[in-house]
Each structure stands twice: as C-alpha cells, then as structure tokens.
Amino acid sequence: MLKQNRCNLILGILLLYCCNLSAETTSFVNKSEKDQVREIVRHVLESNAEFVDKLPKDYFKDLIHGQSPIATLVTCADSRLHTHALDVHPDGDIFMVRNIGNQVSTAEGSIEYGVRHLHTPILFIIGHSSCGAVEAAMSKPSNLEPSIWRELETIKVVGNEVDSHTEVKKSVESNVNHQVTLALKKYSKEIDAGNLTVFGGVYDFRNDYGRGNGRLVIINVNGKTNPIEIEKMQLYSFN
Template sequence: MQKFGLIISLAFLFEASSLMAQSPEPINKSTQEQVREIVRHVLESNDEFVKKLPQDYFKELIHGQKPIATMVTCADSRLHTHALDIHPDGDLFLVRNIGNQVSTAEGSIEYGVRHLHTPVLFIIGHSSCGAVEAAMSRPAHLEPSIWRELDTIKVTGNKSDDHLQVKESVESNVNHQVSTALKKYATEVETGHLTIIGGVYDFRNDYSQGSGRLVLINVNGETDLAKIRKMPIVNFK
C-alpha cells in the first residue's frame, strides 16, 4: 500500500486561496529552499522508516493485499493513519478526501468493500474539520472543483467559528456518510458481511475522553453512544 505524505489540509487551502486567485509571483530562492527542505524531509523520513524494518518486512505485501478494513478519512494533515493503526501497511485500504465522503470516492470504497471484501468500512471525521467549516460558512472564493466535493457534506449550522456547531456538523456529516454507505451496501450489511462504523478523531478533546482519541459515534446506523458502548464489537471488557 502506498503512503502519501504532506497532504495539504483544507484549512491551509482556504487560507491560501485568496493568494492563488492573484497572478503567481516568480519563485524566489527562499521558496526553492523551502521546497528543498520539504523534499529532504520526505526522503529522510522514508529512509528512517526503511532502516527500522526487518529484512523480510515486505515479503507478504509483494504479491497482493488483504486489508482488514476499508477506511475513509479526511485528507486533513492533522489526521493520519498512525493515530488509528500503528502498523497500517497491509491493514488498511485507505481512502482520503476532503470531508471523509463516500460519494466523492465511490469507486475506491467499492473496490475495498466488494473486491477486497473487507468486513469493516470505517468513516472517520475529525475535530475542527476545514471541509465541514467551509460547508457551514460557504465562502464565495472557493473554486468550482472544491464546491463539487463540498456539496455532499451535510452540516447542521452556519457558524464555523462556533466550536459546538462545528462539532455537531462533524457528527452530522459522519452520520450522513454512514447513511449513504448503508444504502449502497445494504445487502452486505444485512447478510452480516459488512459493518459500517463512523467515528471522530478528537484532537480537541470535544468528547472529554482525552485529546487524540477515536470516538465511535455510529455503528450500522445506530447513533446512541450508550448503546454503541454495549455492543459486543466495541465492548472489550
């Protein structure tokens, strides 16, 4: 499974979009140096990763993949797989897009569910999601390509500077994406071949469970947190 680093967060994209609307300025030395440092960071990180691996680490990955789950997450740079799977290689069929959406990555998700036959489909949102905030505030300067992806995000308010409304909208979007997936994969869910789980990666500690915790908020359409905690698939006591 290939790993992609340095995914630009939507929040950064929004901040930079006003600059991109202007005529591009010539690349100066400082910008070139910045690019050089970024490339070096990626290559050195890859080198460090490889050096720590046992010699036969990739042996089982060469001839194909058998991931344990398909996972849809936001492309935001603050959410990465090491927070959800310490050793994700071969484990996660990972799909990333702004707002952790099903419709904008339908083919990739379908491949994971119906061709790789993963028994779990995770849909993971996160605190302070820039895509959700944009869908709430609807800034006028965003490009049409971004709006096409934001159109299938479901929010509950329009005050993107209100943390409570953002939290509720993050939850609303996760639940909406789970609902969309339940409709598409109804047969797999009804026959017990697939479980669809929605969660929020909470680095703001909005749920008072500690910063950086993954909080499950939806299991096959069930959103009552008390009931979810009692489900055998999440109750490990």
C-alpha cells in the same frame, strides 16, 4: 536539526498565506524558493529512509504479491489526521480512501473496490475535529473554486456558526452519520448478509468528547447512534 528545519518551513508557509503569496515573501528564513522545495523533499526522503531502516528485512515479503486488508477506511484529506493515529502498523491492514470531508460519493469507486473486491468486513467512515470541509459547507465562503464546491455537495451540516465549537462538532457528527447512511444504502446486501459492518467515528484531537486529545470516538454502528447502545457493544478495551 530536522525538527528546526520543519519549524522554519511551517513558519514560512504561514507567512506566505498571510501575505497572499506575494513576491516579497517567496523567500523566508533566508532561503530561496528552490531551497525550500529541496528541503521539503529531503524531509520526505529522510523520513522514508528512517522508516525503512527500522524495518526487518522480510517486512514486505507478505505484501509484495497482493493485499487482504481488514478494513476499508474513509477519512478526510486533512493533514492533521493520518493513518498512524488509527493503526500503528497500517501496512496491509487498511485500504485507505481520503478526500475532503470523508465522503462516500466523491470516492465511490475506491470504496466499492475495498468492500466488494477486497471484501473487507468493516467500512470505517472517520471525520475529525475542526474539519475545514465541514466548516466550508457551513459558512459557504465565496472564494472556493467550482471543483471544490462539487466535492462539498454531499456534506450534510447543521447550522452555519463556524466560530461555535459546539455547532462545528454537531456538523462533523451530522456529516459522518450522513455518510454512513449513504453507505448503508449502497452496501445493504453485504450488511444484510452479515459480511459488512459500517462504523462512523470522529478523530477528536480537540478533546471535544472529553476522552483525551487524539482519541477515536465511535458515534455510529450500522446506523445506530445512541451512545448508550454503542457503549454496550464494548468496542473499547481501555478505560
């Protein structure tokens, strides 16, 4: 029932966008707007209840009084990329920072807290397939608000052909590498002291790299982007 409700919600949202949120489409699948909102909130609460019910009683015991994450992770706010795709049990592991385009400059304070106050030994910067922020930086659509444009300023892309999967992939990589470069400059002392390693990667749900849908592909390690060199680091424990 919950899955069916979710499908109905997705269908309704698509209809709303296609009709420019017109008054005629504020009700879909015979439900009022208030009922839609209630159903979405109920879905979130039910999902939370399901999560909690599966946990052992002492699950949060070691998390109550503080945190010591193993990595600071900067990734895109895109709804197609979530923590469970990168860490099955992220609680206490990942200091997560999200923004459009997985950028360093627009979340500088949050990242700095993870690196310099929580002292995570790793800073991940993770882009993803078909990134809308990257495509916007490529195509420069005229209908974006100034606040969004301000958050796209430090995205570095190559080309402007958003219909080309190859060009979008290259731009996603270009942006990840650019963000890593910014991080290397800011945290050079930590890196030189051997206290921090910066990794850049792409969450590849399109299978652009041919390794399977949903794989995380590491493309940058402390500024090194040669795939052969990265392969020699033996980061992957699977074929």
